[in-house]
Amino acid sequence: MKLYHAPASPFVRKVMVLLHEAGAADRVALVPVSGNPLDPGTIPVDRNPLGKIPALEREGGPTLYDSRVITRYLDDLLQAGLYPAAPRLWDTLVIEATGDGIAEAAVLMRYEMHVRPQPSRSPDWAEAQWRKIARALAALEERWISHLSGPVDMGQIAIGCALGYLDFRHADRDWRGAHPTLTGWFASFAARPAMQATAPDA
Numbered sequence: 201m202k203l204y205h206a207p208a209s210p211f212v213r214k215v216m217v218l219l220h221e222a223g224a225a226d227r228v229a230l231v232p233v234s235g236n237p238l239d240p241g242t243i244p245v246d247r248n249p250l251g252k253i254p255a256l257e258r259e260g261g262p263t264l265y266d267s268r269v270i271t272r273y274l275d276d277l278l279q280a281g282l283y284p285a286a287p288r289l290w291d292t293l294v295i296e297a298t299g300d301g302i303a304e305a306a307v308l309m310r311y312e313m314h315v316r317p318q319p320s321r322s323p324d325w326a327e328a329q330w331r332k333i334a335r336a337l338a339a340l341e342e343r344w345i346s347h348l349s350g351p352v353d354m355g356q357i358a359i360g361c362a363l364g365y366l367d368f369r370h371a372d373r374d375w376r377g378a379h380p381t382l383t384g385w386f387a388s389f390a391a392r393p394a395m396q397a398t399a400p401d402a
Contacts, residue, residue, distance in 0.1 A: 201227065201228045201229070201256060201257060201258050201259070202228070202229045202230075202231050202256070202257040203215060203216075203228045203229070203230055203231065203254055203255075203256050203257075203270075204231050204233050204243065204244055204247070204248075204253050204254060204255040204256075204257070205230040205231060205232055205233065205253065205254065206232065206233060206234055206253055207398070207400045207401070208368070208369075208400045209253055209254070209307075210303040210306070210307070210361040210362055210364065210365035211252075211253070211254055211267040211300070211303060211361075212253055212254045212267075213361045213364065213365075213398050213400070214267045214271060214299075214354075214357055214358055214361045215254050215256070215267055215270050215271060215274065216394075216397075216398040217357045217360070217361060217394045217395060217398050218271050218274055218275065218280060218282060218354070218357060219274065219278075220393065220394035220397050220398065221280060221282065221352065221357070221392075221394045222274070222275075222278040222280040222282075224274075224278050224280075225397075227278075228256075233253060235251065236311060236315050237251070237311060237315070238315060238316075243255075244263075247263035247265075248263060248265040250265065252265065252266075253265075254267055254270055255270075256270045256273070256274075258273075267300065268296065268300065271354055271357075275354070282352065282353050282354045282357065283353065283354055284351070284353055288347075288353075291344075291347050291355065292347075292353045292354060292355040293355070294355070295340075295344055295347060295348070295355030295356070295358065295359060296354050296355045296357075296358040297358075298336050298339065298340065298344075298355075298358070298359065299355065299357075299358025299359040299360075299361065299362040300358055300362070301332065301336060302332075302333050302336050302337070302359075302362040302363075302365075302366070303358075303361065303362040303365055305329040305330070305332045305333050306329070306333060306362070306365050306366055306369060306370055307365070308326075308329050309326045309329045309330060309369075309370065310369050310370075312325055312326045312329070313326055330373065333366070333375070337375055337378070337379050337382065338378070338379070340359065340379070340382050341378075341379045341381055341382045345381050345382065345385060348382075348385050348389075349385060352392075356389060359386075359389075360386065360389045360390060360392075360395055363375070363382075363386050363390075364390065364395070364399065364400070365400075368400050
C-alpha cells in the first residue's frame with residue numbers, strides 16, 4: 201500500500217498514528233506530496249479528484265480517500281480495534297468527527313491567512329473558523345473527558361492530532377487557557393510513542 205503523505209497534515213497524522221498503534225507502520229510506503237486549494241501541486245488528483253490528502257493506494261481496489269474512510273479500512277484490515285463495538289462506537293465516531301472538525305477549521309484558517317492572496321484575505325472569516333474550534337474545545341472539556349480517558353480509540357487519536365495541529369500552526373491562540381482538564385489529558389496522550397513518532401516538525 202502507498203499513502204500519499206505530508207507530515208504537517210493532521211489528517212495524514214491520524215492515519216500514521218493508527219499505523220503506529222497497530223505496529224504496522226512498515227506495511228505502508230509513504231509518498232511525499234504537497235499542494236493546497238489554489239494549486240494541487242503533486243497531490244495525485246488522478247487518484248483523489250478532490251485534491252486532498254491522505255489518499256491510500258491499495259491493491260485490488262480504488263484508492264481510498266478521506267481520513268475517516270482510510271482509518272476504518274486500516275482498522276479492519278489490521279484488526280487494530282480502534283473502533284469499538286456499539287454502543288461505545290457512537291461516542292467514538294462523534295469524538296472523531298469533532299477532532300476532524302477542529303482540524304478542518306484550523307487548516308482553513310491557515311489557508312486563509314497564508315495561502316489566499318493578501319487582498320482577498322478575510323480575518324473575520326478566519327475568526328469564524330476559530331469560533332467553531334472554541335465551541336468544540338468547550339464541548340470536549342464539558343462532556344467528553346471520561347471517554348477520552350478510556351481505552352485508546354480513533355476518537356482520541358483524532359482529538360490528539362487536532363490539538364497537536366493547533367500547537368503547530370496556531371500556538372498564539374493559547375487553546376489551553378480555558379480548558380485545563382483537556383490540557384492535562386493531551387499532555388498524557390501526546391506522550392504516547394505513536395504521537396511522538398508522528399509529530400510534525402516543519
